[in-house]
Amino acid sequence: MAITDDVLVIGGGLAGTTAALAAAERGVQVRLLTYKQSTLRHASGLIDVLGYAPDGQGPLADPFDALESLPEGHPYERVGSDAVREALLFFDAVVDDAYAGEHTDANALVPTSSGAIKPTARYPTGVAPGLASDPSDALLVGFETLPEFDAPLVAAHLGDTGVPFEARGVTLSFPGIRRDDAKVTRYAHLLDRDEGVDIGRGETSARAALAAIVRDQLEGESRVGFPPILGDDNHATVRRDLQERLGVDVFEVPSGPPSLPGMRLEDRLYDALEDAGVRVTTGVPVVGYEVRESGRGGGSNPGRIEHVLVDRKGQDVPYRADEYVLATGGLVGKGVRSDRERVFDPIFDCHVEASPDRYDWFDGDAFGDHPFARFGVSVDRELRPLDAEDDLEFANLRAAGAVLSGYDFAAEKSGSGVSLATGFVAGNRAGSEVRR
Numbered sequence: 001m002a003i004t005d006d007v008l009v010i011g012g013g014l015a016g017t018t019a020a021l022a023a024a025e026r027g028v029q030v031r032l033l034t035y036k037q038s039t040l041r042h043a044s045g046l047i048d049v050l051g052y053a054p055d056g057q058g059p060l061a062d063p064f065d066a067l068e069s070l071p072e073g074h075p076y077e078r079v080g081s082d083a084v085r086e087a088l089l090f091f092d093a094v095v096d097d098a099y100a101g102e103h104t105d106a107n108a109l110v111p112t113s114s115g116a117i118k119p120t121a122r123y124p125t126g127v128a129p130g131l132a133s134d135p136s137d138a139l140l141v142g143f144e145t146l147p148e149f150d151a152p153l154v155a156a157h158l159g160d161t162g163v164p165f166e167a168r169g170v171t172l173s174f175p176g177i178r179r180d181d182a183k184v185t186r187y188a189h190l191l192d193r194d195e196g197v198d199i200g201r202g203e204t205s206a207r208a209a210l211a212a213i214v215r216d217q218l219e220g221e222s223r224v225g226f227p228p229i230l231g232d233d234n235h236a237t238v239r240r241d242l243q244e245r246l247g248v249d250v251f252e253v254p255s256g257p258p259s260l261p262g263m264r265l266e267d268r269l270y271d272a273l274e275d276a277g278v279r280v281t282t283g284v285p286v287v288g289y290e291v292r293e294s295g296r297g298g299g300s301n302p303g304r305i306e307h308v309l310v311d312r313k314g315q316d317v318p319y320r321a322d323e324y325v326l327a328t329g330g331l332v333g334k335g336v337r338s339d340r341e342r343v344f345d346p347i348f349d350c351h352v353e354a355s356p357d358r359y360d361w362f363d364g365d366a367f368g369d370h371p372f373a374r375f376g377v378s379v380d381r382e383l384r385p386l387d388a389e390d391d392l393e394f395a396n397l398r399a400a401g402a403v404l405s406g407y408d409f410a411a412e413k414s415g416s417g418v419s420l421a422t423g424f425v426a427g428n429r430a431g432s433e434v435r436r
Contacts, residue, residue, distance in 0.1 A: 181370020
């Protein structure tokens, strides 16, 4: 017997969770299928709409000024700028007070762990006191056991960017942690629980010990930046406690994977899925599908997906829905794959436009404009995948997020914004199309 829902979303990242939440708002039964851990756990936790135009112009002060001039086929051109705004409002409601930036259309400029400045539309509240537009001087604190965050180097790079404040970096020993292979979650949980640590003169609480060694380093700075390790479940409490002990603003500097801000966002989204009644099935791959009506494509009469087949311990189990959303990611997430012959979507075999000559997929310059960065599924304005003749692949399938073609999320700094906007539109429209 098939497992049946109204809407089935495949993919558990930002696009997939947003699509599932948007569909659930339509009052239909939604299931989210996800195979591996989502890329949210490796993301910075920032929500970028558009930091740079496709021609490289930027950083953009107002991303919405540039949306109207994007080329045909760009995901934002497909859904329209009004949908991007609606998706951001939807996100704001889901994350509530955990994120800032909703007060303006302008991009905020956020320092990152590389010492670069990133334009972004939404950012965790724990990042807010560290914005590069703030002229207040900052002390950046790194730790010997976290070499990936080199605070003195980050401070030097920030100075090179011309930020309107003095940044200084120091490297300290983190109280209670001596091993350099400790996971970032170990730092966070130690501060979450305010565990006792031995500081050589007896035991004290982790937060008190951390505040004490940082306080000794302050030279008049009015804010202190840490790598993103300041708690997980009790992040707001940890940051507020450190601020009170230090008497200055405390912020986190977004960093690469593994990312606690990304994990916090993932937790918030999956809590929202549970509250919305979305059924979440994890750890199972989709390995096939069957079509209800003969043929596929065919212009005005495309086939409809009858069900997908999910591998559960070696057995193919059918999962049936009226509407489907494909949100499996791009080349990085293996939602788009390639072999020696072609580039393709591995679940529904949707068309992906690519030159038959693999050498055409790359630019000769390592930092050039690489065609592979825009590989993905082409869609109509309803986000329904199109075949090589621009006919619908299926009548009841939509695509969202990095699986889409027409944009270079790394160069544009638009990945999370596209996932949010297209996930919102795909889920909303899938929910509205459910046959009653």
